[in-house]
Amino acid sequence: MQIYLPIAEVSVNAFLLLGLGGIVGILSGMFGVGGGFLMTPLLFFIGIPPAVAVATEANQIVASSFSGVLAHVKRKTVDFRMGTVLLVGGLVGAALGVLVFNYLKAQGQVDLLVKLCYVLFLGVIGALMFVESLNAIRKSKKAIKSPKRKQRGWFHALPFKMRFRTSGLYISVIPPLIVGVCVGVLAAIMGVGGGFIMVPAMIYLLGMPTKVVVGTSLFQIIFVTAFTTLLHATTNYTVDMVLAVLLLVGGVFGAQVGTRIGTKLKAEQLRILLAIMVLAVCGKLAFDLLVMPSELYSLGAAGGH
């Protein structure tokens, strides 16, 4: 069934959108990532204008994250305190990111920089997670319990310490604030929720238990993407409600299924799956940059200088 999208001004198959929403929703629930880093490129591939894809995806992430977080709230795996600290950083970062985005747009190179950001971040994070979880699996197979690493030194010497009961941490608010800002900037530039950066940052940098990481990142993503949606809707008029509804109908149900699957898998397996997916998307984007495109010319709205 073809459906016409009023803002994107293209006609697409409704079932294709529902299916894409569903698949990305499952992944979102499983890994606590908004799924934007997968959905945004997929939307480009089916012919949605990039500006509309980025803005609408932000709106869809709100829905799937909200649906996902409710399941985590019930299981008490959301660290609201940590989430709020990350959120404060995230909002500042998103505003900064929009400024950077507009500057790059004026230079006419925004597409390239967005893609390079994807390749760089997905590549580095994917590789790190892959190696780390592979090691973890190997260790657990040998049945040797590795002592829990505790980061010491400058990290714990920082001021403004706060107790995060749910995570069982007593650390300074500065590292989570910085993580929040970085994620906010990247989220605004790359048009994603930022979960794929935040989840590893929370595990490896802040030392949060994997159990609360997913719920807490979903909590933060809801508000940052809601803020981004409003920014796009009021400045660029690029949020397509019909597209968003189709994606989120599939997405919210997918997220519920995904959360259930996620609880049945071991943390290491979860991480290695996410790492493989991140690397796959990275590889595809890098391939597109390296191989000569079939059409060297592209059309864009005038006034991009």
Add this chain to the structure above:
Amino acid sequence: MLRALALFLVLTFTANAEEVVLGMSQTQVSITTNFDGSEIFIFGAVKREKAIPTGDLLQVIVAIRGPSEPITVRRKEKRFGIWINTDAVEVDEAPSFYAVATSAPLDDVLTATEDLRYKITIPQAIRSVGAPMTVADSQSFTDALIRVRTANNLFQLNEGSVELSEETLFKTSIAMPANLTEGEYGTHIYLTRSGKVISEYETTIDVRKVGLERWLYTLSRQQPLIYGLLSLAIAIISGWGAAAIFSGLRRN
């Protein structure tokens, strides 16, 4: 999809010996929720007071042209091992849609001078004056614009697709793709003999979003904050709804 309004429009040119009497399957294209392109049938007759002139045969050109807008055409080049946008040319005016249908091969129907005068073919419809000094081959950018739009069915040249019988009755159909820009689509019918335009007829097709499409589009432009909040409300409600349904299912 096709709304056969079959509205006959009659217009008389007193000065010409041969004139067009035109009928169209529709003068309005409504973009609805399930809009998937539209096919417009254009049919008509040549009205004349005298007998059919001898000599070269009468030919017909039908052209539908969407609203024009400036476009930036960018070209990629390999730099540092990756393909990136380098040169850009701003094309001052390019139609968002342009279909030309003729009753015979274009060269037989229209001379180059007449084409220049009436701006009938696709390259004539594009206006590009100001290419930056750094770009030497601005023509290749215009060619690329035509190539990309032709690949998307936005530019069409259908030679010989106008059926003409007895030099009097003609009919053709033009397929419009789904990704249309809203606005007035100028529709021109030209009658030619020995490559010269002898009569011209003009009407418009109105392409508009209607119903839900129109409402959402207007809201997003005029009340962007409300539109944004509405989008968020839908997102939150459906997110919550799905969670509620699922937890309900699990309990049972």
